[in-house]
Amino acid sequence: MKGKLYIVGLGPGGKGDMTLRAVKAIEDSDIIVGYTTYVNLIREMIRDKRVITTGMRRERERCEKAVFCAERGNRVCIVSSGDPGVYGMAGLVLEIIAKQNSKIEVEIIPGVTSATAGGALLGAPLINDFAVISLSDLLTPWDVIQQRIRAAARSDFVIVLYNPMSKKRRKHIEKAREIILNCRKPETPVGIVKNIGREGETVIVTDLQHMLEYQIDMVTTVIIGNSSTFAENDRMITPRGYEV
Amino acid sequence: MKGKLYIVGLGPGGKGDMTLRAVKAIEDSDIIVGYTTYVNLIREMIRDKRVITTGMRRERERCEKAVFCAERGNRVCIVSSGDPGVYGMAGLVLEIIAKQNSKIEVEIIPGVTSATAGGALLGAPLINDFAVISLSDLLTPWDVIQQRIRAAARSDFVIVLYNPMSKKRRKHIEKAREIILNCRKPETPVGIVKNIGREGETVIVTDLQHMLEYQIDMVTTVIIGNSSTFAENDRMITPRGYEV
Known part of the structure; x- marks a missing residue:
């Protein structure tokens, strides 16, 4: 199976402010990667999934793990609150992908910032x-x-x-x-x-x-x-x- | 029945980028008000609802109609693309409400801008x-x-x-x-x-x-x-x- 990496914005916090596309991406994924606080926002949605959390200031590690897992054929969501493109993880993930010359499929899902x-x-x-x-x-x-x-x-x-x-x-x-x-x-x-x-x-x-x-x-x-x-x-x- | 006015951001255009809260607000409403182009984005969701559309540059008229309908006990959605707070209708609606000293319930639903x-x-x-x-x-x-x-x-x-x-x-x-x-x-x-x-x-x-x-x-x-x-x-x- 071909891997895929979703970079997902969860919106500010409540489930109501998530987009339909964000919900779908999470449902479609085997692995959820994120900072503990953000992953906790969607706990009830991801009971059957593998979850990789890292603490604050571990942004690079988190992004590298997500890319690594997608490279191996998993469908991976890296989640953050708000929009992943506003002070978020989208940039770092894309920089890592460029540096590694990775060809994985990436979809960035914007959120309410x-x-x-x-x-x-x-x-x-x-x-x-x-x-x-x-x-x-x-x-x-x-x-x-x-x-x-x-x-x-x-x-x-x-x-x-x-x-x-x-x-x-x-x-x-x-x-x-x-x-x-x-x-x-x-x-x-x-x-x-x-x-x-x-x-x-x-x-x-x-x-x-x-x-x-x-x-x-x-x-x-x-x-x-x-x-x-x-x-x-x-x-x-x-x-x-x-x-x- | 008590009226309510939702000021809803539909996101950029595709249904996938709408939030769950925006979908719910539309479902909950009897009347949908908006610029024709935006209302067309959600046509399939609003077949059973009364729809009030106005053309470009008719912003004030649109907002006044929405407030008028909510004042009379309707549940009303005024929709715009993106986020209603970014160059959108949220400001004008609130200004009209303040000027009319209206006490209707208002909920602003942010969207992906x-x-x-x-x-x-x-x-x-x-x-x-x-x-x-x-x-x-x-x-x-x-x-x-x-x-x-x-x-x-x-x-x-x-x-x-x-x-x-x-x-x-x-x-x-x-x-x-x-x-x-x-x-x-x-x-x-x-x-x-x-x-x-x-x-x-x-x-x-x-x-x-x-x-x-x-x-x-x-x-x-x-x-x-x-x-x-x-x-x-x-x-x-x-x-x-x-x-x-």
Whole structure:
């Protein structure tokens, strides 16, 4: 039997936000590979399958195992939350395949990413141009990240921050806020969403001035409005520009 | 019976890229409201339902009708392709609801947006920070749009262009390319995806120098790589920074 590697985005967390194609790919697979937290999101769907999980920071090992298993004729799903192409495993898998000159069949299945899943919970903050920036400086220099925040703030993008804070990295979100405050009013709406579609889901609409009073961590997404974003009835809305 | 308004993202086009929640919301609804092209994507699912379609540029009318019907106790889906929060109807509906001081129940169902659906077809171009910009100047001044392109190009964002060209607007994509070429090499990979998940789907990996040789229109999404994006085996990959 010919092997195949699916690179699957599970969406933010709840099964409802998975696509039909993602469900099918999981059903079609013999082996499921993923970070433990993500695999746990789909436990009930994969009782009859071989599961290979690895912990945090073991991304390369995980991708290599998935490619290895597919090369040997298995149908393999490597799963991640959100979309596998947004700070996800799709790039690393394709890089490994290119390096190994592997000819396995690959199908990337996009998913709902935190930016739009969080946006939906907050209202409609992303209705105009937006920039997606990760505050993790493990793989991108902090200088480059700051420059991007500055550029996005100055040119009035709505700004979506992924990985805004970790236990070892607490100051980046403060600095990001400071940079943005140089260009936007303290009353600019800010949305903070946590554990989207999972246990402990929280949705907060606040503003630049008060945002640091709320708990922000690695499972949080922060969305900062542009100059025309407004808050109403605990919803955050960026007008597209239609007359209402 | 209490009315409810679902604002539903159908994903890029094929039924496989719809979420389970979107399917459920459509099944649960009596009335489906949408732009004709989008409603046609789900024709087979809605044979037993009342369907209200309106043509292009009738966005406000569409949203008002949807709110009106939900106010009168109907369960209503207003559908759009992609994610309803990305240049979509979610904002306008919420603005109308706020203006009318309506108390109807609203659920926004996020979907896979063209950026990540197109990214999946191209490979993994969005693995690092990216900016999403619409080239339509119907509702945003062209000056503002150009400034955003310039800012994104200078600070090495991957750039995703929505609505890159229409019949009446052919020059914006040329100008956008020119701005980006001031900061990036002509060999920078560019992905052009058209009719994602629909009849006539096309996927092209080219570069800044040659991108204008391909057909680009309103159903096209253009993704321009950052300084480290590379093309290999007709795939476009932006490295996250892992050692491979």
